Amino acid sequence: MPIKLAGESLNACSGCEISILDMGDKLLTLLEFVSIVHLPLLMDSKHGVRKNNSQTIKLPKADVGLISGNIKTKENLELACAMRDSCDLIIAFGTCATHGGIPALANSYHNDDILGHCFNTLGTDKVDSFPSDIVPELMDACYALDEHIRVDFSLPGCPPHPDHIFRALQSIEKNESFSLPEKSVCDNCPASRDGKGQVKVLKRALELPQWRVYDDTKEGFECFLEQGFLCMGPVTRDGCGGDTEQARCIMAQMPCRGCYGPVKNGGNQRLAMLNALVSNGIDISSLPETVSMLRFSGGHGFLHPLPGTKESE
């Protein structure tokens, strides 16, 4: 019997779902042991009825539920709870679900600031009030999934690599355990390292790190941090290259920005990175800002509005 799979997307971009399709031929193999019973991006299953602004969500029973996106609206929360009720296992699918992801950068602001800004940009006709008819009520922040529902398994990534999606579902079908190694991007990085570098000040990503061909057979490069570029590799979980490749951005000559989230769940990428920089003698006041170090993991209360500001009544 194929396993039954349900999928829902909350506050997200659909990139995680597209990553499922990016399996290519493997998708056809996947469909031999997975039966998709609910996935609004690809198929026509509805949530159920909505009466007088409160909603009764009915979802089909499934063995596994993939939930992408974080929780930003009351409707996101209702859907997450309904998925929890209808699925035996819940996989937090992608970094928005596991750690907040890019949309959780909004956690540095109160909703009023965001609404007031987005509905008053250049070229927007002035309004007296913000949308409130039918649109779901906003929560006070973007929450990672496990801040509101029990999560059985986390599959981070922006997006998760198709290899991991395939392997996670295959291991569930075979009743085997599956986990991603708790290693950092650095643990698997092919860069050469001299040890503690001479760098005192970090450069911005306005130029590419050096890349050189050592001889006919080997290309290589020195550690981006040792070259003076901010690279989130030391504090980011490895895995973005899937089963066969190394870290994707790094192999494209771009420093890591942290999309697989912290090495261990619960880790604070900004704090860990600043510690690492300081202990290497780097002047962290040379950084233009540090909020971006949490650009993928601002959920779990790591990003919040400045103290002393508050939401208007």
Next chain:
Amino acid sequence: MAKIINIQPITRIEGHASIHIQLNDQGNVQETKVAFKSLRGFEKFVEGKPAEELPRIVSRICGICPWMHHIASNKAVDACFKVTVPPAGNLLRELMLTISHIEDKLLHFFFLAGADFFMGPECDYSVRNILGLVKANPELAGKVIKMRHKAKMILDRFSKKTIHPIAGVPGGFIKPLSIEDRKTFLDNLTELLDFALFALGYAKKEVFPKFEESYPGLGEITTGFIGMVDNKGALNLYDGNIRLMKPDGSYKEFCPDEYLDHLAEKVVPFSYGKFPYAKSWGEGFSMDLDAPKGIYRSNTLARINVADKLATPRAQAELEEFRDKYGRPAQSTLLYHYARLIEEVYTCERAIEILKDPRIINPKVRTKVEPCAGRGVGCVEAPRGTLIHDYSTDENGLITRVNLIVGTTHNLAPINLSVDRAARDLIKNGIYDDTILNKIEMAVRAYDP
């Protein structure tokens, strides 16, 4: 008896939306609303970030068209930092954008919207999707999956990361194209062009004739159109002027920097997405079905309507055939799908043209950039329409202000109108069923999976 019909969520589209149809006491449509329910606040939360980081952040606006946001963002940062991109850098960016269009149109037509036509809106909802198509027509579905994957893998192997890319950088592109890669890409794109021609031929025979027979006038409205053209009036997805066409076919053309003189955005109570409209027409904004004001559409049909021509031979021949039959501007909503497959041919031809350009293998792909104060508008055509990123920076090159008009949003008002039209035409005296409700959703899917 008065009641509200909710279609929630709209399925087989990207994004979060729902349809709410208010019936009056006679069971006829009184009012419809299509609500767009996501508010993430990119325009706010990127403030204070170094501008050069934005192309890697704002791609997350959309996981289906991340390349377009990535490249529009790079163009906006280039303009803030006052840098000129070398020809090879521009060609490589355009190549990535074009291949991303190729992949997206296959996704849209075959994976998302196509099931309505291949399987029919009457068929059971549980098989009315790409998975059902795999079972019903394994040969076609297998081919579609393979072809889309081929396009995606060109992007993936060359740029290393295709969902939320990194290969565009302020000042240019991350690396030059090797002669070997160029040859492989040409081989792959030749295959994709063959498939594009096959797909269009197939759809002209098997799909498009059904528009008239099975869905006469579905979601049909009369509007203006928007799209980008080059200095010869031909469609250009990567660079050019914005052409804004009125429903009567007359148009004005303007540089993307001047967009605020022509477009404005309306906040409506039932949507977190704002509704752009043509401010320069001076008629205001109204979604009255009988007398809409300021309403124009974007995306495939809009682009082939505003362009005088398509600058590649096979696509141009297809456009001429299309225009002979439907005129210019063509208004029928379902023709978006026809236009999509013509654009598929164009994008394959254009990608081959770019690869044959001798400048593309030039190793100079990037100009050095220095952060500075400035303002820059980056504009490209995303699958769903004209995409505008407008940034301002301070003297350190940190973002002080961002305004975004995202492709999809141009069509939010038209989607509301088309859904209203379809609902009024199809729901009478309180009688409706799942097939009718799906047909109403098809009016959305023409624009925006």
